Amino acid sequence: MSTALQRAERPASGERPDYDVVVIGAGFGGIGMGVELRKAGIHNFLIVDKNSDIGGTWHANTYPGVAVDIPSVYYSFSYEPPKQWSRMFAPGAEVKAYADQVVDAYGLRSRIRLNTKVVGGEWDEQQHLWRGRTDTGEVVTSRFVVGAVGGLEVPKLPEIEGIGKFAGKVVHTADWDHDYDYRGKQIAVIGTGATALQLIPELADVASRLTVFQRRPIWVVPKADFPIPELAKNIMVNVGPLRRVIRAAVTLGIDFGISGVGVFHSYIPGVVKLAQRGGGALYKAQLPGNDALAAQLTPDYAPGCKRPSVSNRYLRTFTEEHVELVTDPIQKITKTGVVTADGKLRKIDVLVCATGFRVMEKGFTPPYPLVGRDGVELGEFWDRERYQAYQGVSVPRFPNMFLITGPYGFAAGSYLAMIECTSRHAARAIKEAGRRGATAVEIKQEPHDAYFRKCQKRGAQTMWLSDACADSNTYYVNYQGDPAPIRPSTHFEMWLGNKYFPFSHYSFTARPATAAAPVQLKTVGAQR
Structure with a gap:
């Protein structure tokens, strides 16, 4: 053996x-x-x-x-x-x-x-x-x-009264149904975490109406995403020392930006407060003329409390006419839709649970x-x-x-x-x-x-x-x-x-x- x-x-x-x-x-x-x-x-x-x-x-x-x-x-x-x-x-x-x-x-x-x-x-x-x-x-x-x-x-499903009575489509992000046709549907998303911010812009592209129920907003920073040129990819694969240097640089950045601030923030409390003020200003800059919307989307907790998230589309999605951000608490779910604490019923065809994991x-x-x-x-x-x-x-x-x-x-x-x-x-x-x-x-x-x-x-x-x-x-x-x-x-x-x-x-x-x-x-x- x-x-x-x-x-x-x-x-x-x-x-x-x-x-x-x-x-x-x-x-x-x-x-x-x-x-x-x-x-x-x-x-x-x-x-x-x-x-x-x-x-x-x-x-x-x-x-x-x-x-x-x-x-x-x-x-x-x-x-x-x-x-x-x-x-x-x-x-x-x-x-x-x-x-x-x-x-x-x-x-x-x-x-x-x-x-x-x-x-x-x-x-x-x-x-x-x-x-x-x-x-x-x-x-x-x-x-x-x-x-x-x-x-x-x-996966964690939301514990909301009546969710089992909803007659439409219910799907959790960890069990996505690719056979279902989401185009032209009235879609509701519960949750605004790291998964939701990736999914919501995509659903906005196909839904006739998209309603997002937000309990707590999330910090989002611009996503420095771009295609990797073939030459650069080949170098990364074949030149080990260079790849290790780049990984080390990224590690140091994460150690300072996430681990360092999160673990040792008591020694640098000013950095946390500065990041929170800067984040709020960044939200306003990305949503010009929409100060009320920016305020709804801006968290009242510090950046880094949750897993950091990146997106170039998430915030702007809520400026689209067919997209609604709802911050009123959900009271219950009925056969046809979602009822919020103010008594308003929003009829939907699809309920998407972006509610994370246990x-x-x-x-x-x-x-x-x-x-x-x-x-x-x-x-x-x-x-x-x-x-x-x-x-x-x-x-x-x-x-x-x-x-x-x-x-x-x-x-x-x-x-x-x-x-x-x-x-x-x-x-x-x-x-x-x-x-x-x-x-x-x-x-x-x-x-x-x-x-x-x-x-x-x-x-x-x-x-x-x-x-x-x-x-x-x-x-x-x-x-x-x-x-x-x-x-x-x-x-x-x-x-x-x-x-x-x-x-x-x-x-x-x-x-x-x-x-x-x-x-x-x-x-x-x-x-x-």
């Missing part, structure tokens, strides 16, 4: 797992984990996903206008430059194609099983392995398990029960003790389990940058377990708690928990009032902490029955 976890024959009392590693999720998190396992010489792994194709968020989200909202050069893995991206901000179809590019470049296709939903998993303390259950009733065993289900996984909510993160040592269930533990994980990757009492997008793991910016860091962390720990002949690796309580305390201390001082973001309803703060979806650090600290964590922070143990027969390492090169 070509794997760095090559084992001696098991004793009669032992159980050999089906796989060394099972990765849950075939989005970029699972793909990145698969690459790191290949690089570590570990090839007996399986990536499972409930969907019919790979790509995760970029497979599910295909609504009109979907695209990355940070420069394309940073929304990619450092080791695999995208070959097809045509614009500074790549459209969704090209991002999905990039996922296929990485899978094929690293020979992951044969290690992926689609249309397979994980419904639960339990740690077997006696055998030192995980038993995962699928929606077909199958039980799959593995020595290690990696949760690579992204944060934007479970991020770090009880019962949805993780979206299946995981039972570790001593019968501890992960979701219940997080609900009771608050969301926490060492470097966003590992949790005490959950041996051989690693997370790609765990609590306090994501330094705001590019998810792919985080995935590189956390997947390398997991692969490094797994490979070290093989080197030591260990069948179980678990984060120790003390280093885990020290990391959690640091995140809590920093988190309490972040902009997201300050008065500047009090009315933002940001998903950066979960239902417990913690900024758990965000790692309160710079990208450099995220990279450093995951790449060079001390192995002394983990305990490595062998199952007693196999202590006399240690793991036999066989280092092999990554198969591509």
Whole structure:
């Protein structure tokens, strides 16, 4: 077996797992984990996903206008430059194609099983392995398990009276119906977040009337988007040093503009206030002669409280005659339309829910029960003790389990940058377990708690928990009032902490029955 976890024959009392590693999720998190396992010489792994194709968020989200909202050069893995991206901000179809590019470049296709939903998993303390259950009733065993289900996984539908009685078309942006003809329809959109600002201009192009129900406005900055010349694209693909310099420059910009201001804003409060005043002036400049509309669209919270958004069309869309911005609260939804608090009924044909996802909510993160040592269930533990994980990757009492997008793991910016860091962390720990002949690796309580305390201390001082973001309803703060979806650090600290964590922070143990027969390492090169 070509794997760095090559084992001696098991004793009669032992159980050999089906796989060394099972990765849950075939989005970029699972793909990145698969690459790191290949690089570590570990090839007996399986990536499972409930969907019919790979790509995760970029497979599910295909609504009109979907695209990355940070420069394309940073929304990619450092080791695999995208070959097809045509614009500074790549459209969704090209991002999905990039996922296929990485899978094929690293020979992951044969290690992926689609249309397979994980419904639960339990740690077997006696055998030192995980038993995962699928929606077909199958039980799959593995020595290690990696949760690579992204944060934007479970769509959130609005909890509005009567929504189930609406007789027209209801669609969530994460489940777009491309067979339905939206042209000439009266369309209503609930939500004005990062997804809605991409979708609304596209719907305005085809709707006979478009009504947008806004609970909270969003900060939008102009989108410096342009086609990437073929020569420039070739240089980016083939000249590694130049690509790394550009990525580093973008990283520094994000660290200062998002992580720096958000995490360390208490040291520079004037910058936040200045950005808010400047943003308001920018809105007025983009909507000349429409001061009342600009006021409706301008947030009363600071820029950076929510995920930064870019668009050249969003604000101007509301100046079109057939587009209406409604800021009155929705009272209920009837069979024919939406009723607002003032009693007005707006009749519609289509109701579009751009209402986001359930991020770090009880019962949805993780979206299946995981039972570790001593019968501890992960979701219940997080609900009771608050969301926490060492470097966003590992949790005490959950041996051989690693997370790609765990609590306090994501330094705001590019998810792919985080995935590189956390997947390398997991692969490094797994490979070290093989080197030591260990069948179980678990984060120790003390280093885990020290990391959690640091995140809590920093988190309490972040902009997201300050008065500047009090009315933002940001998903950066979960239902417990913690900024758990965000790692309160710079990208450099995220990279450093995951790449060079001390192995002394983990305990490595062998199952007693196999202590006399240690793991036999066989280092092999990554198969591509």
